[in-house]
Amino acid sequence: MGNKKKYYDLLKNIFALGFGLVGAKGVQFLLLPYFTNVLTTGQYGVIDLVVTFVGLMVPIVTLELSDSVLRFGLSEETNKTDLIQCSTIILAFAALLTIILSPLLYFYKSIREYSPYVVLMVVLQSIRVNSSLYVKSQNRVSVYSMDSALTAFVTAILDIYFISILKIGLQGYFLAELIGTCVSITFLFFVGGIYRNFKLNQPLDKALLKRMLSYSIPLMFNAISWWIASFSDRAMLNLFFSESEVGIYSVAAKIPAIITTLLSVFTQAWIMSAVREYEKERNPIFFERVYKIYSAFLFISVAALSLVIRPIMKIYVGQDFFKAWYYIPLLLFGTVFLGISNYYGAIYAAAKANLLEIKSTIICAVSNIIMNLIFIPHYSILGAVYATALSYVIVVIVRILDTRKLMHLKISVLDLAMSSALLLALVWLVMQGNIVISVLLFVMLLAWKVGYYFYEYRCV
Known part of the structure; x- marks a missing residue:
């Protein structure tokens, strides 16, 4: 019963966390056709630049407080x-720091006009993120999930x-974000x-307060590195080309982003299970089977x-x-590896290996910048x-190489290489x-994963 309970708890947390997140992402999924019909590619590019910029500023000004709160x-x-x-003290400092740094937004031409909205979004998002994670840490998962769905619904309306109706364009979008965030904070409070x-x-x-800051500040650099990996492409597209290219790329990245967000349901539940298992038994069999x-499922x-994807985007x-469809398959290929990296990230968290996690994300960010400059x-x-x-x-x-320093996992490199090769060929x-041969490759991939799983299961 003990062994089965591990898997039961993991599934229970996945479904509990997934309820609100699927509702929230479902609303956002339905909104994308609306935005791409009422906004220009340039306007959508500006929205993506602002939202991504806010995503950078929140962990910086709050010193990644959310990790400590959880x-x-x-x-x-x-x-x-x-x-x-302690959280309130740090958030007050974050709000003050955001206001002090706000004049720097003048130098970012693409979002200069919307700098007051950016400042308010950073402050309110900082409060909301930390409030939601506090509620989650208190095992009020249903409230945490309801908040995600409620916020998405209010913002969409x-x-x-x-x-x-009021026809105030991008200002209307940012006002909706601000009001929706305020509703969320009130609900959580x-x-x-x-x-x-x-x-x-x-x-x-x-x-x-000292322990919280000691825990969260190193992880701030981890959050910044992930942001760089996701934002540098947009910033460089904006530098070398225009907001229109950013808009097309942003729409192309939206489908993988939705998949990534759905995968975060597993990641959040997996972290909770990985921490418990690592502290108790460190039995690699559980980790291997979950992987x-x-x-x-990912592949x-x-x-x-x-x-x-092409007929869907049509x-x-x-x-x-519509031309954004061409870029989505290869972005989805990258999403598979992002999902796998999150699996290993939970092992970092379980082992409290903050430095290893930071190292891997810095490598990701640096390599992303270099390749963006080249490509x-x-x-x-x-x-x-x-x-x-x-x-x-x-x-x-x-992360595969690093994890070997933490625990010995029998995860086949051959399986990862073969699955990746088949998926990459299919994507290309x-x-x-060439859909016909792509379908044949899909069948081969499915046969490989199913066959390999049963082979490994018999060998255990």
């Missing part, structure tokens, strides 16, 4: 009132109202029960999606954005796609329009 919130030894008080422990009229636990099932689902996005001037959007996919492959190789043929 980690210390999960600990029964932590006083929750002290945790909230406001997007349509501001853009199509009251329904999530944060108000019960929100007491600032008591002495500050300086020791806890085999997870990797098979097969991405291959199947690649086969049908009816899914506006005509000006983008010559291949434009396709160059950014090459750089993104290859950087994720590199980070997986680094889809991009060339």
Whole structure:
């Protein structure tokens, strides 16, 4: 029963966390056709630049507080009132730092006009992210999931109202984001029960504050590295070409981003299971079996999606954005390796191997920048796609080698290499329009993964 409970707990957490996230991403998925029909490629490019920029600033100004909130919130030894008080101090510092740094936005021409919205988005997103992770750490997963769905729904309604009815364009989009975030913070504060422990009229636990910062600050560099890996392509496309290329690339990246977000449901649940298992038994069999099932799901689902992405995009996005379909299969190939890297990232977290995790993401970021500089001037959007996919492959190789220092996992390099070769060939043929042979390769990939899984199962 003990062994089965590990898998049961993992599945339970996946479904619990997935409920709200699937609802939220479902709303965003339905909104993409709307945005690509009412906005120009340049306008959509600006939105993506702002959203990605905010994603960088939140971990920097908060010193990646969210990791500490989750980690210390999960600990029964932590006083929750002290945790909230320390978090509030750091968030107040983050808001002040954001305001002080805001004049620097003037030098970023593409988003200069929307700098007040950027500042407010950074401040409010910082509060929201940390509030949601606190609620999650208190095992209120249903509230955490409801918040994701509620925020997405409110923001979507406001997007349509501001853009199509009031016709205020990008300002309407950013207003919808700000109001939706405020609704989320209010919901989490009251329904999530944060108000019960929100007491600032008591002495500050300086020791806890120091431990939280010691834990989170190193991970800030990890978050920055991931951001660089995801943003440098957009920044360089904007530098060498224009916002229109950024808009096309952003739409192409949207489908893989949705897949990545859905995979984050597994990642969040997997971290919880990996930490418990690593601290108790460190039995590699559990880790190995989860990897085999997870990797098979990744390769097969991405291959199947690649086969049908062109007709989907034909009816899914506006005509000006349709050409984005060409770049999606190769981005999906990179998404497989991003998913695998997240699997290994949970082992880093379980072993508290922060430095190894930071090293791997820095390598990913640096390699992404170098390849963007090489490929983008010559291949434009396709160059950014090459750089993104290859950087994720590199980070997986680094993490496989690093993980051997933490625990011995019998994960077949042959299986990873063969699956990758079949998927890459399938992706390339889809991009060339050769669907017949692509389908044959899909069958071969499916046969390989199923056959290999049963072979390994018999050998255990």
